[in-house]
Amino acid sequence: MTDNRVILEAGGVCRTADLIASGVTKQTIRRALDANLLVRVRQGIYCSDASHLAATAAQHGGTMACVSALRAHGVWVHDESSTLHVGISPRARNHWHEGCACVVHRSAFTAGLGITSVAIALVQVARCMGEEVFFAALESALNKRLLSSDERAWIRSNVTRRFAELVDFARSDAESGLESLVRLRLSRLGVSTRTQVRIEGVGRVDLVIGNLIVELDGRENHDGPSQRHKDLMRDANAAKAGWRVLRFDYAMVIYDWPLVRDTILAML
Ligand SMILES: [Zn+2]
Ligand SMILES: [Zn+2]
Structure with missing residues (x-):
């Protein structure tokens, strides 16, 4: 067709x-x-x-919303469940379908079918998921240039104060969701970090705290022997220049945060 x-x-x-x-x-x-x-x-x-998720949302009479919409827009979402989140307007009838396990949002901003915009989906996330999911998704959207400054301000004015503070804290240079999560969690411990710092002889590193470099290895880009060699070379060059280096992977940050936290705090 x-x-x-x-x-x-x-x-x-x-x-x-x-x-x-x-x-x-x-x-x-x-x-x-x-x-x-x-x-x-x-x-x-x-x-x-x-098989399109937007089709399932349309069966409800609404749009893909919240975390589902953000994923469809290419935003990093810290939520491993595959549950579909659907947005329908407050007065619309919600049509159920066979095997439905969807989370349905009644949202005044929802209209029509398809995929909810990034800005509206982020406001929905602030009402549906926790602060970490919201913050990491917001920084991912900013990094991918999916939000204008007007939209950022609009999000800020449509969420509660705790989430508005996260909008103020968010940056556009976080290159991975892991980096967003670690920076947020450390700030809550009173530890402030510098991000994406360029270090002579090493290159750009993820986080710097004093003379400690924290490198976060995302799932996609740190596999294979050649990457391992590059990482070891970076760490050796950093140590030679007097830096201390800690390196954590996805599983450590997501599933064993107490170990990551205590290791960083012990080094400070
Ligand atoms: Zn939701
Ligand atoms: Zn459903």
Whole structure:
């Protein structure tokens, strides 16, 4: 179907009226349905791929929202569950579907189908998930330049004071969710860190506290022998220049924070 683009731009789902408005004829819709290029989600609602999460949200009569929307936008989300979060407007009827385990948000900002915007999804996260999930997602969105300064201010004015403080604390230079989490957790212990510091002979490091370098190895980019060699070279060069270096991986930060925390505090 040549007008699949119309559906993709709507986040994978749209209504008959949207297709007609963009010039698709009823006959084309019928042919696309016959050829399985289009799937009917509900009466008058179509999607390009039935496995699409936005299609499940559309079955509810709403949008992918909260952490699900952020993931779809490419934002790092510190939540390993695959539960779909759906946003529907306050007065809309919520349609259930077979096997539903979705988290449904009643949100005044929700309208139509598809994927909720990054700014609205972050406000939903502030009401649904904890502070750490919100903060790491916010810094990831800022780093990927998915938020304007107006949107950042809008988020700040639509969350409680504790979350507003996190908006003020957030930076756009955090290159991984791990870095966001560690910086936030250390600040709550009264330990302030410098981020993305460039060190002569070493390169840019994740966090610096006094003369201690803390390197955080994300899941994606620290595998394989060549990366291990690079990491060892960096650590050797840093030590030669008088720095102390601690290196933690994803599993340590996420599943064994007390060890990471106590190790850093012992070095200070
Ligand atoms: Zn949620
Ligand atoms: Zn559901």
